[in-house]
Amino acid sequence: MTYGGKTTTEGPNIMSGINDWSDIFPDAWQDAEVIEGVDLVDKAELLGKAFLITSVEFTENAQGVNFVYVSAEDVDGTRFQFNDSSTGVRQQIAHKLTLTGRDAAIESGGQVDLRLIAPRGLRVSEYAVKDRTTGKMKTARTYYLTTVDTSAVNQPSPASKVAKVASAKKTGQAS
Numbered sequence: 001m002t003y004g005g006k007t008t009t010e011g012p013n014i015m016s017g018i019n020d021w022s023d024i025f026p027d028a029w030q031d032a033e034v035i036e037g038v039d040l041v042d043k044a045e046l047l048g049k050a051f052l053i054t055s056v057e058f059t060e061n062a063q064g065v066n067f068v069y070v071s072a073e074d075v076d077g078t079r080f081q082f083n084d085s086s087t088g089v090r091q092q093i094a095h096k097l098t099l100t101g102r103d104a105a106i107e108s109g110g111q112v113d114l115r116l117i118a119p120r121g122l123r124v125s126e127y128a129v130k131d132r133t134t135g136k137m138k139t140a141r142t143y144y145l146t147t148v149d150t151s152a153v154n155q156p157s158p159a160s161k162v163a164k165v166a167s168a169k170k171t172g173q174a175s
Contacts (some may be wrong), residue, residue, distance in 0.1 A: 038071070038079045043089075043143045046082065049121035050075055057111040058095050068093055071120075088142040089122070120146035 055071045068090040073079045074165055090131045097103045097112060105112045113136040137164045 005099045006019050034072045038081050041080045041082050042080050042085070042171075043122055044120075044124070046122040046143075047124060051080075051118050051121055053093075053114060053116040053118065055111055055113045056078075056105075057109070058094075058106050066090065084143060088125070088144040092145050116145075122146065158166040 014163065024162045025032075053070055053072045057069045057071075059067050059069065063155045064084050067083050067085045069080070069081060069083045070093070071081050071115065081151055093116075094103065094106050096116065097106060097114075102112055102114075104110065123146055125144065128137050129144075129167050130136070131138050
């Protein structure tokens with residue numbers, strides 16, 4: 001995208017690389033404030049892309065639907081935000097906060113700072129549901145944070161177990 005003759009990158013930080021507002025906006029705008037923050041991204045953009053969750057905030061909309069706003073950054077440090085109201089991401093984060101005793105914010109709507117890695121970003125589950133308005137079948141999606149199996153972390157590899165047994169047999173310490 002081009003602003004004032006300068007090309008910027010597309011995506012959540014569309015203004016990255018711009019250091020001097022006077023180069024891209026008209027002189028008449030120089031006394032104005034610039035809206036700061038990060039844009040919401042579509043969860044589909046996060047499929048298979050690792051990111052670090054830096055904070056979450058729980059809220060409820062006018063229809064009584066509970067949401068979580070997730071603030072995160074990708075491996076390049078680009079900050080972004082997405083929201084979720086499903087049994088996927090929202091429920092996973094609520095469960096993690098409950099396990100760690102930080103669940104008060106789920107009901108109160110507060111923000112919780114954390115550092116939680118989604119090692120392969122999001123994954124999606126697609127399924128058919130009946131539209132309540134039209135009665136027709138449609139595709140629904142639930143997004144989930146990817147996980148990593150930590151049960152194998154710090155466990156000896158099968159090869160090292162074999163080597164240990166072989167070494168013990170040589171020294172007569174095998175059981």
